[in-house]
Amino acid sequence: MKKTATCLLALTLCFCTAMSTTVFAADFDQNSTATPSTAITFDYKEQPVTPNEPSYIIVIPDTIELTEEGTALCIEAENVQDLGDQRISVTIAGTDKYRNQMVLEGKAATAPVNQSLRYQLIAADGTIIETTGGKDQVNGVELASFTEDGEVVYTMKPVITAANKKDVVYTGSIFFNIELVSAEDTVE
Amino acid sequence: MKSKRKTCLSLLLILILCLLLFGLYLFFRPDTIDPSANIILDPSSSYWEGPLEEAAQEEQSGIRIPGYSTLHFPADQSTVKMTLYNPEKNDCYFSFSLYLNDETVPLYTSDYVRPGMAIHELELARPLSSGEYTLHIRINTYDPQTMATRNSASVKTELIVE
Numbered sequence: 038m039k040k041t042a043t044c045l046l047a048l049t050l051c052f053c054t055a056m057s058t059t060v061f062a063a064d065f066d067q068n069s070t071a072t073p074s075t076a077i078t079f080d081y082k083e084q085p086v087t088p089n090e091p092s093y094i095i096v097i098p099d100t101i102e103l104t105e106e107g108t109a110l111c112i113e114a115e116n117v118q119d120l121g122d123q124r125i126s127v128t129i130a131g132t133d134k135y136r137n138q139m140v141l142e143g144k145a146a147t148a149p150v151n152q153s154l155r156y157q158l159i160a161a162d163g164t165i166i167e168t169t170g171g172k173d174q175v176n177g178v179e180l181a182s183f184t185e186d187g188e189v190v191y192t193m194k195p196v197i198t199a200a201n202k203k204d205v206v207y208t209g210s211i212f213f214n215i216e217l218v219s220a221e222d223t224v225e
Numbered sequence: 226m227k228s229k230r231k232t233c234l235s236l237l238l239i240l241i242l243c244l245l246l247f248g249l250y251l252f253f254r255p256d257t258i259d260p261s262a263n264i265i266l267d268p269s270s271s272y273w274e275g276p277l278e279e280a281a282q283e284e285q286s287g288i289r290i291p292g293y294s295t296l297h298f299p300a301d302q303s304t305v306k307m308t309l310y311n312p313e314k315n316d317c318y319f320s321f322s323l324y325l326n327d328e329t330v331p332l333y334t335s336d337y338v339r340p341g342m343a344i345h346e347l348e349l350a351r352p353l354s355s356g357e358y359t360l361h362i363r364i365n366t367y368d369p370q371t372m373a374t375r376n377s378a379s380v381k382t383e384l385i386v387e
Contacts, residue, residue, distance in 0.1 A: 089298075089307040091291030097376055099288045099317070099366075111287065125292060130379050210374060215292050216381035 093117045095127060095183075095215050103141075103156065103207070107194035110158065112213075114183035123217045127181040127189075129166075130214035136172040141195070141207035154207045155196040161189075167196070180213070184220065266318075267336035273310055273343035288366055289315050290378045298386045300355040305347050309362075313341035317366040317375055323347075324361040325384075337367065353386045360384040 096113040112127050131137040134153075141154045158166040158180070168174040181189035195207075289312035298305045311319040321344070323333040333347050362380040367373065 089293070089296050089305075091308065091310055092294045093292040094312060095290045095292055095378070096287040097290055097378055099286060099375055113287065115289070120294075123294075133374070210376050213290070213376065213378040214381060215290060215378055217292070217294060 093125060095125065095213075097127075097213050098211075101193055103193060103195050105195065105197065107159070107192040110191040110193045111188055112181040112191075113188045114181075114186050117183060117185050120184055120217065120220075122220050124220045125181075125183040126179055126214075126216055126218045127183075128177055128179045128214045129175045130212040131173070131176050132212065133210040136168075136170075137174070137176055138168040138170065139166075139175060139209075139211075140168070141209040143205040143207040145202045145205050147202075152202055152205050152207065154201050156209075157194050157196060159192040159194060161191075166191075177214075265336050267338050267342075267344055269346060270335075270338045270342040270344045272341055273308065273345070288317060288376060288378075290364055290380065292380050293362065293382045295383045295385060296360060298353060298384060300386050301352045303349045303352045305349060306345060307347055308343050308345055309335060309338065309347070310343040311338045311340050315340040315366075316369070318369055318372075320365045320367070322363040322365070323349075324363060325353075326359050331363075339369075355387050358384040358386065 094115040096111070096115060098110050098112075101108050101110060114125055117125065132139060134140050134142065139156055139158075141156060143152045143154070144150055145152050155167065160166070166175055166178055166180075180191065291310050291312065296307065298307075309319075309321045318337040318339060319335075320337050321333070321335040322331040324330075325332050330350070332349050332351070335344055338344060360382050362382070363377070364380065365377045366375040368375060
């Protein structure tokens with residue numbers, strides 16, 4: 038046991054000595070007149086200090102219970118701080134329906150079971166936003182623009198035709214796009 | 226024979242200890258499962274009292290979507306700091322997905338986040354090289370009882386990686 042420990046200790050010492058030798062090894066020309074030196078560089082960059090936290094809030098409609106006369110759809114901006122030369126733009130990114138159409142869907146008790154119902158968004162100035170069967174017709178349409186806290190109100194109204202059945206619960210979702218854009222940019 | 230018995234006893238004790246530790250972990254672990262909806266809440270989320278709620282004085286209906294100005298991520302790192310927040314006054318769960326430029330595969334996806342909670346550190350699918358990007362923060366919202374989807378939003382912002 039003692040012999041084994043002694044051998045191991047000796048081997049360890051030899052190993053350490055061998056490794057340490059390479060540290061001190063260096064090429065040095067004693068005839069050279071150049072001053073040995075080591076170049077040191079330090080790229081001192083200004084690190085970003087932004088905490089990557091939210092800087093404003095946009096309130097979009099949660100669930101809307103449509104009525105035949107129409108229901109208010111409000112989009113609000115809260116906690117808007119200094120945006121500089123930018124504005125908050127809220128646009129329609131799409132809907133959850135085929136070809137991003139502005140329709141609601143439901144199931145009827147009798148055939149035809151699958152029912153769909155179009156709806157419109159009517160702005161305060163009377164402008165109507167709706168789809169008529171085409172693909173992505175309203176994607177990108179701007180609903181609201183904010184440079185400070187505020188509110189924009191639309192009237193959401195179903196387009197009821199003779200083909201629409203009663204006693205059907207129609208549902209649907211809208212996807213909104215929110216971004217900071219240049220205050221000079223205009224969106225259709 | 227005696228040594229075998231000792232070994233078995235030791236292994237049994239170790240097994241019991243492991244089971245005990247596991248039981249303690251289950252008892253004291255953070256609440257990550259919502260029993261009412263049987264869904265997994267994001268375990269990295271925590272309560273956040275950010276400055277955004279201070280100005281909201283009245284109870285208003287609707288879904289509060291947090292918006293972001295230019296974001297900064299460190300280059301060549303998968304772990305980044307960013308606050309993904311579900312405002313306290315909301316009555317829905319959020320899930321967040323981050324998409325870079327026009328990519329369709331998300332850079333990051335979260336589990337569900339309750340109102341008042343926020344995720345502060347993200348593990349990206351891959352580290353990013355230095356540069357400027359467009360980041361789309363997709364926020365899907367869900368009814369907390371039925372998990373039915375509600376209106377959702379995508380927040381588009383500039384991302385600087387350096």
